[in-house]
Amino acid sequence: xxxxxxxxxxxxxxxxxxxxxxxxxxxxxxxxxxxxxxxxxxxxxxxxxxxxxxxxxxxxxxxxxxxxxxxxxxxxxxxxxxxxxxxxxxxxxxxxxxxxxxxxxxxxxxxxxxxxxxxxxxxxxxxxxxxxxxxxxxxxxxxxxxxxxxxxxxxxxxxxxxxxxxxxxxxxxxxxxxxxxxxxxxxxxxxxxxxxxxxxxxxxxxxxxxxxxxxxxxxxxxxxxxxxxxxxxxxxxxxxxxxxxxxxxxxxxxxxxxxxxxxxxxxxxxxxxxxxxxxxxxxxxxxxxxxxxxxxxxxxxxxxxxxxxxxxxxxxxxxxxxxxxxxxxxxxxxxxxxxxxxxxxxxxxxxxxxxxxxxxxxxxxxxxxxxxxxxxxxxxxxxxxxxxxxxxxx
Numbered sequence: 346x347x348x349x350x351x352x353x354x355x356x357x358x359x360x361x362x363x364x365x366x367x368x369x370x371x372x373x374x375x376x377x378x379x380x381x382x383x384x385x386x387x388x389x390x391x392x393x394x395x396x397x398x399x400x401x402x403x404x405x406x407x408x409x410x411x412x413x414x415x416x417x418x419x420x421x422x423x424x425x426x427x428x429x430x431x432x433x434x435x436x437x438x439x440x441x442x443x444x445x446x447x448x449x450x451x452x453x454x455x456x457x458x459x460x461x462x463x464x465x466x467x468x469x470x471x472x473x474x475x476x477x478x479x480x481x482x483x484x485x486x487x488x489x490x491x492x493x494x495x496x497x498x499x500x501x502x503x504x505x506x507x508x509x510x511x512x513x514x515x516x517x518x519x520x521x522x523x524x525x526x527x528x529x530x531x532x533x534x535x536x537x538x539x540x541x542x543x544x545x546x547x548x549x550x551x552x553x554x555x556x557x558x559x560x561x562x563x564x565x566x567x568x569x570x571x572x573x574x575x576x577x578x579x580x581x582x583x584x585x586x587x588x589x590x591x592x593x594x595x596x597x598x599x600x601x602x603x604x605x606x607x608x609x610x611x612x613x614x615x616x617x618x619x620x621x622x623x624x625x626x627x628x629x630x631x632x633x634x635x636x637x638x639x640x641x642x643x644x645x646x647x648x649x650x651x652x653x654x655x656x657x658x659x660x661x662x663x664x665x666x667x668x669x670x671x672x673x674x675x676x677x678x679x680x681x682x683x684x685x686x687x688x689x690x691x692x693x694x695x696x697x698x699x700x701x702x703x704x705x706x707x708x709x710x711x712x713x714x715x716x717x718x719x720x721x722x723x724x725x726x727x728x729x730x731x732x733x734x735x736x737x738x739x
Contacts, residue, residue: 346566346587347473347508348577349393354476357499360484361470367505368466371489374459374482374504375413377539379547380560381453382512387426387444390508391436392586395471398436398506401464402490405449408458409493414481414537416495418458423491424449438469441508451512453551456539459507462488476576477530477567478504480537502536509562511592518558519595521727522588524580526601528647528718529565533704533711540712541565545719550727559727562591570604571626572619581626589637596727597634599627600644600685603708606665607655616661620668624676631678642726643679645670645686647718650696651707663696681726688721689714 355361360370378385385405391398403426409417427445428434436442451457482505483498523529523543531541543563550556564587568576577583580601588597602623609619631641646666649655655662674682689710691699698707702714710718 346475346564346569346577346583347390347392348475348566350472350474350476350505351576354474354503355472356484356505357501359486360499364470365466365468366470366472367463367484369486370463370466371485371487371495372461372463372482372505373416373495373498374507375408375415375456375480376459376504376507376510377413377454377456377544378451378510378512379454379551380512380514380518380558381451381455382514383448383450384446384513385449385451385457386446386511387459387507388441388509388511389436389506390441390473391438391506392441393471393473394436394438394467395469396438396467398467399433399463399465400436400461400506401433402462402488403444404460404490405447406458406460408456411456412537413456413539416483416498418460418493420493423460446513453557454547457510460490461506462490464488473506475504475508475566477527477532478502479531479534479541480504514560515558517729518560518593519729520560520562520591520593521596521598522562522564522591522594523598524588524601525565525599526569526604527565527567527709528603529563529600530567531565531715532567533709534715535712538712540715542715542718545716546722549719549722550724553724556724556727560593562594564588568604569601570608571601572605572622575604575608581629584630584633588634588639594637594639595729597639597641598644598683598722599630599641600683602669603646603649603655603666606646606662606669607649611657611659611661613659613661616665620665623669624672627673628678640680642681642683643673644683645673647685647689647710648691648695648697649708650694653706655708681723683722685718685721688717
């Protein structure tokens, strides 16, 4: 999910200066694909850039040892990426660029390295990134696009500019977009471990032949909200870009709303209002996705009892969470319900996470907790079945 980079998440010195970033620099990043294929293309985003983004050279390669977060590439695997047959591209402010398709074998759930050289940098302090990458990127002065290693590179656990990899897959393949906040972005997961719950879900689905063609598109971002902008645009504002405009989407999982409840006032009236507004917003998401032939699965909100910021003494936020979850479970508006609340809560204290899953703040999960969420998603939801006759007219 593209976001505006906050000051503390800007590239480290000397890669960010007054009104310019990455001047004369190489940026090497890794990310994991889900479905494999023999042709691929890249998406680069300048959605929040305050100036055009000139990419001088771009290359893809397989990472050393197949590892995420490494600055090393496997010798002989680097391939140049082009844009309309050209080695470079300038992306206007607010726009994105999709590369030419490139013949490049990618195995399912493998890691890809993308290296970018920016000879002139981007002349803006407004930069597009994804801060919660949980993946290490490597930054080095000069053009090192083809270099096997980047000795002396600076490190940053953020992605910049790169917003997706698409593969040309078999006709039965399709994408499931996961929309969420930090719990989907993977706060509490392992850096370079690819053990967020959407990663674990991809592993489960690909272990079954019937669902091995499902691509998982993670559109989660820490601090994101459904109703109001937070870290990144609100869900209603980003739905077109992050879901409807993605390639090959057949399903959507919506797991978001905790930050709306947690940042609204703790008074009873304020919480009643935010619960009602969330329910109305969920209905909007379902209606808009159905109009594009996309099934929408609603995930219940997990507990936050004991969290210093969100758990109010009067319990009004907890009552909002319960009201929202009751609507998700019983309204019938979603095509199916994924009960993450049930999967993550402590049976002895249902307002709290199971201690074995709690990263320590009462809100976010550790890798075991994220595995439990992935295991709670029924694989049958991603079988290719005909849509109901009245689909899209709810």
